[in-house]
Amino acid sequence: MANYDYDIGILGGGSGGLTVAAGAAQLGARTLLVEKEEALGGDCLHFGCVPSKTLIRTAHVYHLMKKAKEFGLPPVEVRPVDFREVAKRIQSVIQVIQKHDSEERFCNLGAKVEFGPPIFRDEHSIDLNGKFLSAKNWVIATGSSASIPPIPGLEQTPYLTNRDLYSFDRLPTSMIILGAGPIAAEMAQAFCRLGTRVEVIQRSGQILSNEDKDMADRVMEVLQEEGVAFHLNTSILSARDLGKEREVVIKPREGGPKSLKAETILIALGREANLKSLNLEGIGVPYDPKGLTLDARLRTIHKHIYGAGDVTGTYQFTHAAGYEGSIVVSNAIFHLPRKVDYTYLPWCTYTHPELASIGMNEKRAKAAGIEYDVWVEEFKDNDRSLAEGEPVGKIKMLLDKKGKPIGVQILGPRAGDLVSEWVAVLNGGVKPMTLAAAVHPYPTLGEINKKVAGTYLSSKIFSERMKKGLRFFFNLRGRACGPT
Numbered sequence: 001m002a003n004y005d006y007d008i009g010i011l012g013g014g015s016g017g018l019t020v021a022a023g024a025a026q027l028g029a030r031t032l033l034v035e036k037e038e039a040l041g042g043d044c045l046h047f048g049c050v051p052s053k054t055l056i057r058t059a060h061v062y063h064l065m066k067k068a069k070e071f072g073l074p075p076v077e078v079r080p081v082d083f084r085e086v087a088k089r090i091q092s093v094i095q096v097i098q099k100h101d102s103e104e105r106f107c108n109l110g111a112k113v114e115f116g117p118p119i120f121r122d123e124h125s126i127d128l129n130g131k132f133l134s135a136k137n138w139v140i141a142t143g144s145s146a147s148i149p150p151i152p153g154l155e156q157t158p159y160l161t162n163r164d165l166y167s168f169d170r171l172p173t174s175m176i177i178l179g180a181g182p183i184a185a186e187m188a189q190a191f192c193r194l195g196t197r198v199e200v201i202q203r204s205g206q207i208l209s210n211e212d213k214d215m216a217d218r219v220m221e222v223l224q225e226e227g228v229a230f231h232l233n234t235s236i237l238s239a240r241d242l243g244k245e246r247e248v249v250i251k252p253r254e255g256g257p258k259s260l261k262a263e264t265i266l267i268a269l270g271r272e273a274n275l276k277s278l279n280l281e282g283i284g285v286p287y288d289p290k291g292l293t294l295d296a297r298l299r300t301i302h303k304h305i306y307g308a309g310d311v312t313g314t315y316q317f318t319h320a321a322g323y324e325g326s327i328v329v330s331n332a333i334f335h336l337p338r339k340v341d342y343t344y345l346p347w348c349t350y351t352h353p354e355l356a357s358i359g360m361n362e363k364r365a366k367a368a369g370i371e372y373d374v375w376v377e378e379f380k381d382n383d384r385s386l387a388e389g390e391p392v393g394k395i396k397m398l399l400d401k402k403g404k405p406i407g408v409q410i411l412g413p414r415a416g417d418l419v420s421e422w423v424a425v426l427n428g429g430v431k432p433m434t435l436a437a438a439v440h441p442y443p444t445l446g447e448i449n450k451k452v453a454g455t456y457l458s459s460k461i462f463s464e465r466m467k468k469g470l471r472f473f474f475n476l477r478g479r480a481c482g483p484t
């Protein structure tokens, strides 16, 4: 049997790679973790989830300060934002979390961490800074980067991606955002709230295009009310550096070309997998710009080389990367064949209100040809939402024709947290009756979950047929009062 340096080698020390490294090392596998940058943690920690959510919180507090009067407080005179202070707060949060993702921690778990750019030499070994390192299994978890479209003039025009957003010396006065997915929507609102003039350009007629249109449109309306300008059904013709400003020329579906000018351009038009520098061509591992070609057990064409995280090109979230990492550990270390199943993978866009999703929404159900019923409850009817001053949004529960929940969409305050109850409901096959009967604390936002299940059940329990039956069996005498 071949003698390898390691049982498993992992390329990329982000959400996916760290999950595999922690799992494999703790199970007793001789584990190598290779990271190209100088620190572990990946995009999520350094340029993604953590800095963006920290910025969103800061922007939310600033927004609330301006709304003090709406809460019965004396109006507050807010001073302009000093972005260096905001950036400091972002870095301080990253530093705390960085400790969990430190080289020492992984060394203590039993994994050897090496830094540098790895290149596959053959199917079992890499060249790292001139050293050859071999492993029985390899995992590619090198993440993704902002995809840069071939827009005429863009190459000669300074632009930003998610890597540049959190370290400005001062707040940009204006920003044109190309794209209207989750990153674009979150950053549009956060920067607008902090005082930047923001315009968003979107090719299709809807922002957050994976979501149901009614939910996404409501998010857009809130952002518009706060001052973000949207250009939907619009293509981008060119970009140009004008010195102090940048220009983006757009072409709306109706009407002629238009010139937009701003201090900065943010590109948020999707992601491209970081696979180009690994010499995958040399070892015959197929991939395209979205990601690796993988089977359901996350194996490439070589059964001992796996993919996890954004390089799978499927659901590009930290929790998806962690889940995929656990599938790889199961397959490569436990030798327990496990396939990925994304049926109930939840996600959330952290605009305010948040938009969370699990399972089927109407769009996906229609595309899959599934017949469904929708049950809706509004946050304006939730006592806690009113107390919090958060009345915008609703929950949509989709049931199949047998009354089984197949998906839930929540637009509202803390939707990302509220959807967690549905993670248990859907994965556990819990019936709406169980959820509706379970006592929830009052007053909480979470009561909306119970209420939507209860509304569905009420339609069954309080049906004319049921009332007729009860009247007959228990001699009930019917209404004591009626509508005037």
Ligand SMILES: Cc1cc2nc3c(=O)[nH]c(=O)nc-3n(C[C@H](O)[C@H](O)[C@H](O)COP(=O)(O)OP(=O)(O)OC[C@H]3O[C@@H](n4cnc5c(N)ncnc54)[C@H](O)[C@@H]3O)c2cc1C
Pocket (backbone or CB within 6 Å): 011, 012, 013, 014, 015, 016, 017, 034, 035, 036, 037, 040, 041, 042, 043, 044, 045, 047, 048, 049, 050, 052, 053, 116, 117, 118, 141, 142, 143, 144, 162, 183, 274, 277, 278, 308, 309, 310, 311, 315, 316, 317, 318, 319, 320, 321, 350
């Ligand atoms: C602005 C923004 C906000 C986001 N917000 C959220 C959110 O709120 N919730 C959520 O779930 N997801 C969010 N995401 C997505 C999330 O960050 C990614 O899905 C997640 O980081 C993917 O994990 P990964 O391990 O695949 O990649 P990463 O975490 O990026 O890790 C990949 C690692 O590989 C390293 N690497 C790259 N190339 C090589 C190479 N050749 N050799 C060795 N190492 C290499 C990188 O340096 C990096 O450390 C956000 C992303 C962005 C950009």
